[in-house]
Amino acid sequence: MSEVKLEDIVSLCKRRGFIYPGSDIYGGEAGLYDFGPYGVELLNNLKRSWWRANVYDKDNYVGLDSAMFKHPKVWEASGHVGGFNDPLAECKNCHHRIRVDKELGAISVTADEKMSEEEINRLFDENRAHIKCPVCGHKDFTDVKGFNLLVKSNLGDFTGTGERPVYLPGEACQGIYLNFKNVVDTTPSKIPFGIAQIGKAFRNEISPRNFLFRTREFEQADTQYFVKPHENKEAYDRIKQDRWNWYLSIGIQEKNLRWHQHENLVFYASDAWDIEYDYPTLGFDELEGIHDRTDYDLSQHMKFSGVDLQYQDPATNEKYIPWILETSVGLGRMFLAVISDAYYVENIGEGQTRTVLKLKPELAPVKVAVSPLLKNKPELVAKAREVYDMLKKEFGAVMWDDNGNIGKRYRRQDEIGTPYCVVIDFDSLEGETKDTVTVRNRDTTEQVRMPVAELTDYIAK
Ligand SMILES: [Zn+2]
Missing domain, CATH: 3.40.50.800 (Anticodon-binding domain)
Structure with missing residues (x-):
């Protein structure tokens, strides 16, 4: 990205009624933002464009809007209760907590979120000499502990025991897996087919930062495409190209996009790519994830629910657990990319400049x-x-x-x-x-x- 700074975008968003800090009159609340009158128009236009591309323009995709709150077992099956941790260590001098994976990343040591606590502790120990507390400069830290990102609620807990925490969604897509069988049983959908959903997600981020890039409450636009086992490759390539083209169609400049293939795959994944965007100040970072997830999600829900989620091919009577190709993008990141990409400061002569958002007309608020x-x-x-x-x-x-x-x-x-x-x-x-x-x-x-x-x-x- 050229000389445009993230603070220019933040400032324009506030000044022109796109994005306000959450709970502004109370001094704000970290990691939360409100969409103002023009922000909500742009956001809704983006959602409409995404929905048109992923539901109406396809002939084998249907939409869904599942409840945010779900049975607590959903998040055990998904791995969010056991995993889904940010690795944290605390400075023994000033008690400031650091994200160990980020600190290691800064000295070019890869610590993946899927690594175990032991693995990350080993990496941390090897590199302690190079990691300083950003607040006080000391190098004496506690061991790394995983901090779970799921946000708990007391929904349905009338005795206040907290024994059965009902979580807010850590990701929106789980509702699609839960309704796979319902959709097959009640619509003409036959494999291969997709389900699209836009839904909210919540994460107890220890250090929400970079404006809309990392927030505690956000919206995700997901598609899950169900295919016959091993018939994933061609569809995966097509979906990747399709998502790339959509960003071009909404006016994102191709020079600001690039592909990133994940090196450390989770054990069940067959392939994982991100579309990255060159955000102002932040540089290239994730915009959308496109993941080849094999049969993991439906197998897990089959195991935890005890319900048979196999698909029976109506032509051959063959039964199998479908494989899933997923696309997932945070709407905050999409919004940030679109507004950054459209942001221009132009010379209009006599030492004057004008700031202009050259949004595609269909997206303009x-x-x-x-x-x-x-x-x-x-x-x-x-x-x-x-x-x-x-x-x-x-x-x-x-x-x-x-x-x-x-x-x-x-x-x-x-x-x-x-x-x-x-x-x-x-x-x-x-x-x-x-x-x-x-x-x-x-x-x-x-x-x-x-x-x-x-x-x-x-x-x-
Ligand atoms: Zn410190």
């Missing part, structure tokens, strides 16, 4: 802004209202903007990413130019004059 040139001239305001009402009926996300002078309004709309600004001036009211307006293009800043009657078609194209 506001499609068109309508302004009367002056807000204290009733005849201008009345005409502008007419145009506003007409466009709002057509496009929905239309903004009335009469705040400040025209220059300020353009600046604001550029930063929100509004593709068109329509201005009603005195020429719109009389003479040869009666019933015409000026339309300003966000990307070129050029203005054209056109009849109100042509406006809807012009903006729609």
Whole structure:
């Protein structure tokens, strides 16, 4: 990424109503963010685009929205209760806790989240001489202990014993596995087929950081594609290409994407790739994971639930546990990538710059802004209202903007990413130019004059 800094993106997001720090008036709450009026529009547009690509544009995918809370055994079967740990060590001098895998990574020692506590402790011991407390500089740490990331709740616990913790989802996709049999039994879906879901997930991150990149509450967009055992390779390659192309289709520049293949695979996985994005300040890091998971997930749920989750091929009567190809992306990361990729600071002469979000029009939170040139001239305001009402009926996300002078309004709309600004001036009211307006293009800043009657078609194209 060029000279754009993460703090520029954070600042724009707050200033223009995209993202607010969670519980802001109480001083904030770590790792939580609220989507403001323009943030929720962009987020919803992203979800719609993702859903269209992964459900409507496919002929063998269906959607799902499962309950967040699930039977406690789900998280035992998934491995989240036993594993799913962040390896932590505490500075014996100041009690600051470090993520040992991150500290090892910083000195080029790979400590994977799937390693056992013993393995990580061994690596830590070998490298203790090179790891300093970032707060006080001491090198004396406790041993590494795994800290479980699952968030507990007291749902259904009316006695307060905490004996049967009902967890918030550590990942959203488990609901898809739980409903595999339901979908097969109640829809025409036949293997190979996919299930798509957008759902929330929660992680007790010890150090949430980097804005939307690592948060304690987030949303995930997942697809799970069920195939016959060993018939995974071709579908996996196709799904990988498909997901890459989708990012290009929503306007991400290809130079800011790259593939990363996992070196340390979990024992059941056959292959795992990430699509990485070149985030401002952070550099290349994970955006979406695309994993070839064999029959692990359904086998685990079969074992823990005692229910037969085998698929019976309707043509051959052959029975098997399907293999799963998964795609999973955090919507916060997707949002951060899209907004960073669209962010430009342009020279507009005379030492002036403008900041503009060159979002694809279909993703833009506001499609068109309508302004009367002056807000204290009733005849201008009345005409502008007419145009506003007409466009709002057509496009929905239309903004009335009469705040400040025209220059300020353009600046604001550029930063929100509004593709068109329509201005009603005195020429719109009389003479040869009666019933015409000026339309300003966000990307070129050029203005054209056109009849109100042509406006809807012009903006729609
Ligand atoms: Zn310390």
